[in-house]
Amino acid sequence: MSATPTRAAIASVCAALLLGGLKGWAAWATGSVAMLASLADSLLDLVASLVTLAGVRIAAQPPDAEHRFGHGKAEALAALFQVALISVSAAFIAVRAVQRLAAGEVAAQAESGIAVSVVAIVVTLLLTAYQRRAIAASGSIAIKTDRLHYQSDLLLNAGVIAALAAEQYLSLxxxxxxxxxxxxxxxxxxxxxxxxxxxAQLMDREWPEAKRRALVEVAAREPELESLHDLRTRTSGSQDFAQFHIHVPGTMSVAAAHALVEKLEQRLEAAFPGTEILIHVDPAGHVDHPGDTLREADEIEQLKE
Incomplete structure (x- = not known):
């Protein structure tokens, strides 16, 4: 089965349900604040994973009349919702830990909590490995954020084991x-x-410089292309967008300019699968935005420097 974002999100929901049930029992049995923190985290994992599932399903919908650029930013919104839940979870854990520290309470039945935490580590390792495949295949930011949370769970569960062992067996x-x-x-x-x-996605931040440069390098291999300017890039969910202007001789026919654009688009789409390419043609010597060096700078000339 391929590791698509939707399947990875469903796997996250199943893992959160399993771990939430196990940790709920362990928190009740041990009274451990570290285990309680782990339970709270797993319950928020469940909510976050449900939001992620909704986000990736919406993002996967094709463009429509009201969303001509697609629905990719639903993933970034889902990721921000997860961030809010993680922050609330952290604040709750910190407050409960301070209260427990002030009261001098000690956890009990460490064995139960340790066993549950070991199971949680195994399940989380399997889930994050599956999520890694989905991210490699799609670049989904929602799954990437979800995986980040589950990776932190590995340390969290290891911390629970260390905390319970320290109090129960080392009397710390x-x-x-x-x-x-x-x-x-x-x-x-x-x-x-x-x-x-x-x-960064919601603000349409440019691609990393290395990726932008790689696109220019691929475009520069087209023998008929002399200049490339006003390159603008962005990412929306798992969809990339790149647009730029090129100069062609003023005497070139519309058909020839169109053929050049078609070749460029095919070359770039082969090198950057899933990227929507938009190319605007300018006659040689034409300046769209006088004085705007950011938009008029020749990317190919900069590449040679």
Whole structure:
């Protein structure tokens, strides 16, 4: 079965349901704040995974009359919703850990919590491996953010094991809530990274410089292309967009200019599958935006420098 974003999102929902049930029992049995934090995280994983599923399904819909550029930004919105949930989860964990630390409470029945955490680590490893395949195939930002959260769960579950073992077997009172606070801080860091990428998509941030340069390099291999300017790129979900202007001789016929554009589009689409390419033709010497060096700079000349 191929690892599509939708199937990866369904796998996340199933994993969250399984782990939520196991951790709910373990939190009740042990009274551990670290396990409670892990339970809260898994419950939020469930909500986040459901939102991710909705996001990738909406993003996969083809363009329509009201969304001519497609629905890819639904993934970034889903990612931001996940970030909000992660932040709430981290705040709850931190508050509960401080309360537990102040009260001097000690976790019990460490064996149950440790066993559940080991199972959680195995399930999470399998899920993140499957998500990695989906990301490689689609570039989905929603699945990427979901995977980031589940990767943090690996440390979270390892932290729960360490906290329970430290309190139960090493008699290190306070280890459990301290690990809870550390987990909360780690979740906040993950939320910040996820938010940064989602906001970059919503703000139509340019591709990374290396990817932009690679596109120019591919375009420059076309013998008839002399210049390329006003290159603008963006990403929406798993869909990439690139548009630019080219100069052609003023005497070139419309048919010849069209044929050149067709060859360029085919060359670029082969090198960047799934990218929508839009090329505008200008007669040689024409300046669209006088004085705007950002838009008029010749990308091919810059490549040679």
């Amino acid at each position: 009172t306070g280890a459990d809530p301290l690990f809870g606070i550390a987990i909360a801080l780690w979740l906040l860091w993950g939320a910040w990274r996820g938010a940064s990428e989602a906001i």
